[in-house]
Amino acid sequence: xxxxxxxxxxxxxxxxxxxxxxxxxxxxxxxxxxxxxxxxxxxxxxxxxxxxxxxxxxxxxxxxxxxxxxxxxxxxxxxxxxxxxxxxxxxxxxxxxxxxxxxxxxxxxxxxxxxxxxxxxxxxxxxxxxxxxxxxxxxxxxxxxxxxxxxxxx
Numbered sequence: 001x002x003x004x005x006x007x008x009x010x011x012x013x014x015x016x017x018x019x020x021x022x023x024x025x026x027x028x029x030x031x032x033x034x035x036x037x038x039x040x041x042x043x044x045x046x047x048x049x050x051x052x053x054x055x056x057x058x059x060x061x062x063x064x065x066x067x068x069x070x071x072x073x074x075x076x077x078x079x080x081x082x083x084x085x086x087x088x089x090x091x092x093x094x095x096x097x098x099x100x101x102x103x104x105x106x107x108x109x110x111x112x113x114x115x116x117x118x119x120x121x122x123x124x125x126x127x128x129x130x131x132x133x134x135x136x137x138x139x140x141x142x143x144x145x146x147x148x149x150x151x152x153x154x
Contacts (some may be wrong), residue, residue: 004021005023005024007020007082008085010084010094011057011087012086014084014128014152015121016120017116018118020115021113021115022082022113022114022115022116023112023114024109024135025075025076025077025111025112025113026053027109028073028076028077029107029109030065030069030070030073030104030107030108031106032063033066035065038065039066040067042066042069044066046066046086047095048060048064049062049064049066051063062105064084064103064105065104065106065108069079070100070104071098073110073134074112074132077111077134078111078114080113081112082130087125087153087154088153088154090150090153091151092148092150095146095147095148096147097147098144098146098147101141101143101145102136103139103143104136105136108137109137110137111135112135113133115130115131115149116130117129117130117131117139122151125154126151127151128152129148129149129150130148131147132145132148133145
């Protein structure tokens, strides 16, 4: 398949999208306010996320977003660049691999691009593996690399 800014297909076309690339999505900021809310909800109050003074002394030189917060932002990014219509439901089935090779500083912007790595027919639909890269604006290394598994049912 050829490179495209998005993969928008129907459930009947899913079997033919292996190798399709898509993205990037638009840039989205991760403000400290979101990091603080995530810390409160998740219980992950590591000082590198919430304490400006402690984080300034860390190897990052300031507060950073949680890796899992960054990963959880996949939904609004994917809505822009990947869609399967004509389904009865779609679910996140899991992940094969997740890596956090780079920190996301407070206030930095991220975006997502991806490739359809594999498609498998399952009972009632399709399982799709997406190789996703979360880029940080101005950085040379991505913030997240994740192999997301979705299931789309007829």
